Amino acid sequence: MSKLPAATRDWLAGPGLTRLWEAARKRLESNGVQATGSLRLTSVNAQERNDLSLLLSKPLTGATVTVHLDALDTRLRASAAGLGLREVLEELGQPLTDRRAVRAGIAARREHVWSSLTSALDASPLAGQEWTGQWYDLLRRSGIPRGVPPETAIRTLQQAVQLLTVLLGPEPGGTRGRGELAAMATGSAHGLDDGTWLARLVQRGIALAHSTEFPGDAVGRRALWRLVSVTPDEVSSTVLTYGLRPVGGGWREQALRERADHHAEAHLTPRDLHDLQLRLPAGTVIHICENPRVVEAAADAACGHPLVCTSGSAATVVLTLLDALAATGCRFAYHGDFDWPGIALANRIIHRYGAQPWRMGAEDYEHLAASSQTAGIPQLPLDGRPVSAAWDPHLAPTMTALGVALHEELTLDLLVDELSGRT
Numbered sequence: 001m002s003k004l005p006a007a008t009r010d011w012l013a014g015p016g017l018t019r020l021w022e023a024a025r026k027r028l029e030s031n032g033v034q035a036t037g038s039l040r041l042t043s044v045n046a047q048e049r050n051d052l053s054l055l056l057s058k059p060l061t062g063a064t065v066t067v068h069l070d071a072l073d074t075r076l077r078a079s080a081a082g083l084g085l086r087e088v089l090e091e092l093g094q095p096l097t098d099r100r101a102v103r104a105g106i107a108a109r110r111e112h113v114w115s116s117l118t119s120a121l122d123a124s125p126l127a128g129q130e131w132t133g134q135w136y137d138l139l140r141r142s143g144i145p146r147g148v149p150p151e152t153a154i155r156t157l158q159q160a161v162q163l164l165t166v167l168l169g170p171e172p173g174g175t176r177g178r179g180e181l182a183a184m185a186t187g188s189a190h191g192l193d194d195g196t197w198l199a200r201l202v203q204r205g206i207a208l209a210h211s212t213e214f215p216g217d218a219v220g221r222r223a224l225w226r227l228v229s230v231t232p233d234e235v236s237s238t239v240l241t242y243g244l245r246p247v248g249g250g251w252r253e254q255a256l257r258e259r260a261d262h263h264a265e266a267h268l269t270p271r272d273l274h275d276l277q278l279r280l281p282a283g284t285v286i287h288i289c290e291n292p293r294v295v296e297a298a299a300d301a302a303c304g305h306p307l308v309c310t311s312g313s314a315a316t317v318v319l320t321l322l323d324a325l326a327a328t329g330c331r332f333a334y335h336g337d338f339d340w341p342g343i344a345l346a347n348r349i350i351h352r353y354g355a356q357p358w359r360m361g362a363e364d365y366e367h368l369a370a371s372s373q374t375a376g377i378p379q380l381p382l383d384g385r386p387v388s389a390a391w392d393p394h395l396a397p398t399m400t401a402l403g404v405a406l407h408e409e410l411t412l413d414l415l416v417d418e419l420s421g422r423t
Contacts, residue, residue, distance in 0.1 A: 016051030035073035131208040160201035167228040218316040234271040243306035248277030290336035303419035333358040339405040362394040
């Protein structure tokens with residue numbers, strides 16, 4: 001129920017005083033909700049001038065009015081309103097917010113986060129090490145990620161100190177799995193997954209302790225974990241291959257050669273790639289495709305050329321394999337989908353490895369579009385933003401003109417013929 005008399009409230013809420021209350025609310029919320037200082041209203045119209053004159057009990061004639069808030073507060077208390085400026089504003093609108101106090105509270109909670117980190121470091125076996133000071137300063141500069149409340153930030157930073165103590169303290173222990181380590185500190189095996197704030201905090205500390213650069217990719221992050229005997233998950237992601245014949249003498253190399261001899265595909269994990277000696281004869285041409293169906297068709301046809309599949313995304317494990325093959329002097333030929341994501345992926349692979357486009361020109365696209373239409377294959381619309389093909393400036397305009405997306409499976413016969421040496 002309003003504390004203002006109905007008639008008084010109706011008059012105060014009228015359009016002639018709207019700008020005054022808006023300006024007063026803004027001023028009070030910014031200065032600790034105190035009726036101090038003054039505000040200036042410009043371009044005052046006739047109704048505003050009349051109502052302000054009545055409210056302030058003095059004649060106003062100009063287009064600009066200066067209102068002293070302490071005088072307005074006194075005037076309101078002595079009027080029929082019987083309430084001070086703050087109370088009137090809250091009767092006419094929402095409760096006022098002391099933004100100065102809010103800012104001070106936020107600053108205090110933020111400072112509590114960092115003081116809690118200092119206490120956690122001081123109480124840990126890591127206290128006094130040079131890198132911990134660097135780590136603290138780095139975290140202060142980078143700040144707390146947006147949306148992370150102070151309570152969560154304190155808990156996460158304390159978990160980071162706990163984990164770094166386990167990994168870099170006086171008794172680091174033996175090899176651990178990253179999921180095992182995460183579960184120990186957070187209760188979740190995914191607590192140290194790539195991209196989490198906790199993982200970045202711990203990785204920053206490891207990099208500083210070992211005086212190494214913070215890695216910018218997944219391969220580098222896995223190498224960083226290994227510095228402290230932490231093994232990432234190296235068995236769940238795989239790269240699909242066919243026909244690889246490494247010359248090494250270990251059982252893994254022999255197993256790959258045997259699968260190639262039997263025209264069988266092979267799924268290699270990051271762990272496999274870490275232990276394999278991937279030496280192929282210098283100058284070996286590795287064909288790269290985007291879709292697993294190409295590998296399946298090549299195996300069914302007993303093709304002789306080696307093949308690596310990106311599975312549509314070229315995940316880290318794919319790039320790790322291709323990097324290793326490139327380091328031994330292998331050369332590459334790439335084929336993918338004729339759609340915009342396919343062109344973007346082709347740009348990436350061709351640029352990174354100097355790969356030759358493999359039936360990926362404008363003429364190949366036109367021929368495939370015509371043959372698929374003749375065969376009565378439904379035409380898939382080409383959606384999305386065009387991507388220029390670095391190897392053929394005519395490809396993107398041709399694709400845009402025809403407006404048809406053509407996936408790799410439509411050209412299987414041609415690809416298999418080349419992989420089998422029939423063309």
